Amino acid sequence: MRPLSLNTVTVKERWGLSECIEGCARHGIPGISPWRDVLAAMGVDAAAKKIRDAGLTVSGLCRGGMFPAADAAGRAAAIEDNRRAIAEAHTIGAACLVMVCGGLPPGSRDLPGARQMVADGLAAILPDARAAGVTIALEPLHPMTCADRSVLSTFAQALDLCDALGAGTGVAVDAYHVWWDPNLARDMARAGSRIAGLHICDWLVPTTDLVFDRGMPGDGVIDLAGFIALAESAGYGGLVEVELLSRRWWAEDPDHVLRLMKERHAAIG
């Protein structure tokens, strides 16, 4: 069984980063993956020390990306912000910086153009990432987020970008975003050592919201055991991160959510 990690967004309505670190320690969850908002709220140095003192592995920092913008100034600002994110990831010892690449610029219908902006933005920050020893983890997002969150829509597209960008890049593979892909097994094998992060949650039937209705592992239709097995066969040896954006679970007691995460993770095996 791969060790578990808590993505802080899973309990974001009730816990800040400090409580997440304490919660992981209390529940015996060995990994954590903060979002930048809670990291900033706590202070990067204080967070780094507390995470280190708790003995937690940082499976990732969420998130960089959001490269497309309507003008050059907007794109330059995104690149600068990503450089700060790289520094933060380095400070907290994150295994990777997860990239949610961004959607179409407002008013645009130029999808190939937005994809080029993503490639250009990644190329611009890559020297900084390499210098800092931070892996840039491209996260393909579900095609239903293509317009407003990520024009990086498939696993294969992420791997093609890794091929083009070279050393220092990898893929953050989230079951929720790629479970439907007919080429999942092929692409997991192709990814191999480039699997920089592995995220799980579940697809609910019905799903009532395009962003905030992800399911607790085991409550939906994704073959999560098979998903993790594919990653392991490809050589993945890192943590399994639970990242749950869900109005339902945000309303629950976070200690209950962490207990359930552990149970479900153990049941998946």
Next chain:
Amino acid sequence: MRPLSLNTVTVKERWGLSECIEGCARHGIPGISPWRDVLAAMGVDAAAKKIRDAGLTVSGLCRGGMFPAADAAGRAAAIEDNRRAIAEAHTIGAACLVMVCGGLPPGSRDLPGARQMVADGLAAILPDARAAGVTIALEPLHPMTCADRSVLSTFAQALDLCDALGAGTGVAVDAYHVWWDPNLARDMARAGSRIAGLHICDWLVPTTDLVFDRGMPGDGVIDLAGFIALAESAGYGGLVEVELLSRRWWAEDPDHVLRLMKERHAAIG
């Protein structure tokens, strides 16, 4: 400009098939694509005559498919129902029978298994389709429908199935379902003469429902002009069908909807 076709689901809350036929004639829309429920309500023979008398082209019959089922009896029933759909498509002179292939059987997490059920179901009905001269148009559906509507999730997957099944098959390409695909241009060219139907509507930002929030062409972010141009470059010479599942537009006066469809279609060019 490719000729326009009205998919009857676009006005399903207010018009039956008879009113749709009259509406197309009144608005100078040369094509129609009925769903089976309104076809059955009118009677297949009566509908065929009225469509013929109105001089309308039938760009498709919606829909066959829904092959996966929890047991063999369920799968056999689906195949029988598809055989009836083929006969109906033949009677009304439809250019194709559009296949919404079906999701996971209830309680199942076996996605490859469901995909095999789809392939098996299609193979079972194909002799009937060939005998009737009805093209089976595989419609890749947006990955967000994978669990409950269609495990046929990408254009390439549909083309692979066409390759495997052979003569009598094609693809119904709906902009809403494939616009995000990084391989859209490649797959449209690969499809070539196998493009059996071309559907348009638009992706709204934000999209508030996974099924019933499609946008009127022009109201969203899809490059529909580019989409149609890709199909034409691939050799497509058929109609452009507007298929809009939308609570918003269902509430409107259908004559207004048809006028707007025509305007928007003309604006796309």
